[in-house]
Amino acid sequence: xxxxxxSHDEEFREYVAARSAGLHRAAYLLTGNWATxxxxxxxxxxxxxxxxxxxxxxxxxxxxxxxILYNTNASWWRKRSNREKPTEIFEDxxxxxxxFAEQSAMRDxxxxxxxxxxxxxRAVLVLRYYENRTDxxxxxxxxxxxxxxxxxxxxxLAGMRKRLGDRAGALGLTVHxxxxx
Amino acid sequence: MSDDLERMxxxxxxxxxxxxxxxxTDQGLADAAIGGAKRIRRRRRVSAAAGGMSLVVLxxxxxxxxxxxxxxxxxxxxxTSTADVQETLAMDILLExxxxxxxxxxxxxxxxxxxxxxxxxxxxxxxxxxxxVVQTQTxxxxxxxxxxxxxxxxxxVDWEDWGTPVRSDGEEFAVTxxxxxxxxxxxxxxxxxxxxxxxxxxTAAEISLLDWSDSVAVFSGDLNTATGGVPGSYQFNADHEWxxxxxxxxxxxxxxxxxxxxxxxxxxxxDPEAGTASERETCDSVEDEDFQQTVADFSGDEQAAELVxxxxxxxxxEEEGFLEADDxxxxxxxxxxxxxxxxxxxxxxxxxxxIYFDTGDETWTLAEYGEDGDDGVEEAKLSEFTAPxxxxxxxxxxx
Numbered sequence: 221x222x223x224x225x226x227s228h229d230e231e232f233r234e235y236v237a238a239r240s241a242g243l244h245r246a247a248y249l250l251t252g253n254w255a256t257x258x259x260x261x262x263x264x265x266x267x268x269x270x271x272x273x274x275x276x277x278x279x280x281x282x283x284x285x286x287x288i289l290y291n292t293n294a295s296w297w298r299k300r301s302n303r304e305k306p307t308e309i310f311e312d313x314x315x316x317x318x319x320f321a322e323q324s325a326m327r328d329x330x331x332x333x334x335x336x337x338x339x340x341x342r343a344v345l346v347l348r349y350y351e352n353r354t355d356x357x358x359x360x361x362x363x364x365x366x367x368x369x370x371x372x373x374x375x376x377l378a379g380m381r382k383r384l385g386d387r388a389g390a391l392g393l394t395v396h397x398x399x400x401x
Numbered sequence: 402m403s404d405d406l407e408r409m410x411x412x413x414x415x416x417x418x419x420x421x422x423x424x425x426t427d428q429g430l431a432d433a434a435i436g437g438a439k440r441i442r443r444r445r446r447v448s449a450a451a452g453g454m455s456l457v458v459l460x461x462x463x464x465x466x467x468x469x470x471x472x473x474x475x476x477x478x479x480x481t482s483t484a485d486v487q488e489t490l491a492m493d494i495l496l497e498x499x500x501x502x503x504x505x506x507x508x509x510x511x512x513x514x515x516x517x518x519x520x521x522x523x524x525x526x527x528x529x530x531x532x533x534v535v536q537t538q539t540x541x542x543x544x545x546x547x548x549x550x551x552x553x554x555x556x557x558v559d560w561e562d563w564g565t566p567v568r569s570d571g572e573e574f575a576v577t578x579x580x581x582x583x584x585x586x587x588x589x590x591x592x593x594x595x596x597x598x599x600x601x602x603x604t605a606a607e608i609s610l611l612d613w614s615d616s617v618a619v620f621s622g623d624l625n626t627a628t629g630g631v632p633g634s635y636q637f638n639a640d641h642e643w644x645x646x647x648x649x650x651x652x653x654x655x656x657x658x659x660x661x662x663x664x665x666x667x668x669x670x671x672d673p674e675a676g677t678a679s680e681r682e683t684c685d686s687v688e689d690e691d692f693q694q695t696v697a698d699f700s701g702d703e704q705a706a707e708l709v710x711x712x713x714x715x716x717x718x719e720e721e722g723f724l725e726a727d728d729x730x731x732x733x734x735x736x737x738x739x740x741x742x743x744x745x746x747x748x749x750x751x752x753x754x755x756i757y758f759d760t761g762d763e764t765w766t767l768a769e770y771g772e773d774g775d776d777g778v779e780e781a782k783l784s785e786f787t788a789p790x791x792x793x794x795x796x797x798x799x800x
Contacts, residue, residue, distance in 0.1 A: 229435055232431055232434075232435065233431040233432075235431075236430055236431035236434065237431070240430055245418035245419070246418070248417070248418060249414055249417060249418055261430075262430065262433060262434065262437075265430065265431065265433075265434035266433075266434045266437040266438045267438075268434070269434045269435055269437075269438040270438045272438075326409070327409065327412075327413050330409065330410065330413050331413060331417065334414075345410065345414070346414065349407065349410045349411045349414050350411070350414040350415060350418060363607070363623065363626075364626065377406070377407070380406065380410075381406060384406065
């Protein structure tokens with residue numbers, strides 16, 4: 221039995237080595253704070269290990285871990301909401317490499333807008349535009365319907381277009397307010 | 402990508418994600434997760450035992466979890482006799498009995514109860530108020546306390562995938578697992594003077610059975626999606642397609658505690674005539690008097706609300722809640738936990754003792770928990786005892 225446990229542990233270590241960077245990046249986009257992201261990933265991996273014996277032989281280990289990541293983040297929000305506000309936990313990150321000040325300003329504004337979004341809307345954006353997941357996949361990860369995914373995404377983009385519309389226009393970028401249902 | 406905004410959004414998220422300030426190749430990450438998970442399993446057992454629940458895989462982890470600390474170990478663990486341990490802790494021990502060429506229970510009174518019907522290596526054994534349950538990797542074996550009557554269940558799934566929650570009063574236990582079509586199967590096993598019967602039903606897989614009585618079953622699940630945490634009448638059962646009505650053969654009502662709003666719950670009347678829709682599904686704080694009366698009315702049991710409130714306190718009380726990563730970091734190194742490397746590890750249903758040993762060890766390590774220390778940290782004392790010949794594992798008692 222101990223050899224089996226050791227083998228399972230080694231498999232888990234290999235999984236962590238292969239996937240933790242990706243989990244950290246997604247966690248950062250969800251939390252806006254690297255320290256919190258590390259906490260979130262550590263908790264996610266702990267929960268994943270708890271189910272390791274059940275999921276290790278399936279091809280959905282990574283999907284399981286990501287579901288834990290997103291849902292744990294949602295629960296943390298509910299617990300921590302009294303002491304942390306979204307605009308406080310996101311870090312402004314100046315990026316001197318950008319050549320165009322206006323575009324940089326717009327990106328920063330976009331980041332701040334993402335920071336202010338409700339957690340579910342932010343999660344939908346991260347899954348759709350960072351992880352390139354389909355709406356069906358997003359629905360499965362978040363445990364919501366595809367319709368909810370679409371409505372949450374539309375709502376998030378609509379707010380962003382409204383907030384960034386004037387600045388985008390000044391930069392000559394195309395932003396379609398009509399798409400936001 | 403339908404416009405520049407979405408393209409920019411992709412670029413911004415990608416760049417932000419790529420700006421990681423640290424390397425993520427730290428091997429300690431996996432080891433910390435493994436160590437933390439093992440502690441959680443132990444605490445889950447303690448918490449589950451207090452709530453009458455054994456090892457059930459939960460959709461959302463809402464376990465009590467305290468950092469391991471305060472274990473008091475003197476120069477050497479004090480030796481203790483097996484008889485003293487069994488008498489003091491009222492502990493039965495499962496052993497291999499050469500006389501019957503099979504398994505037996507050595508009870509706290511020193512009597513040997515044959516369990517020769519158990520085939521295969523036992524992986525867990527516990528004692529209900531009037532039955533023993535011995536699980537192997539293929540079957541769940543149930544016997545009266547004198548061994549005179551027994552039967553076996555074969556869930557048909559891998560043993561790691563079934564759970565056996567125990568009712569907090571030790572009167573019944575259930576076998577539950579997720580089916581191939583992602584439904585959750587329950588079989589509530591009852592023992593009436595050696596006449597074993599069971600009630601079978603299925604629900605959705607995303608809810609977890611925490612405890613139950615003859616009248617009400619208490620589950621946990623996500624109520625926030627359907628209710629937003631706002632009291633009122635909802636069709637949460639239909640909204641989530643949980644299929645709670647399937648439990649009407651076993652219970653009068655079902656209460657679901659909200660994983661996301663501790664203290665918030667919904668109750669569904671399973672009365673087949675009344676149905677489970679709308680006005681028969683009420684949500685509110687478990688402490689609300691009107692809600693408690695509704696639970697009592699739906700259940701036809703004035704004690705039902707007490708069970709709901711107790712389960713809520715045990716699973717969602719102040720000392721319980723979602724696992725926080727801070728807890729892991731503050732708990733010390735994983736190897737500080739004496740259970741970290743133990744191959745076998747068993748915990749009393751009331752959390753009063755733990756036993757660690759590797760298979761084949763003649764000596765078992767016992768940790769007995771005492772009162773909290775002056776600093777409020779849980780304390781325990783270690784001792785060792787020589788296990789009875791052929792000892793396999795302690796039998797965990799419920800009820």
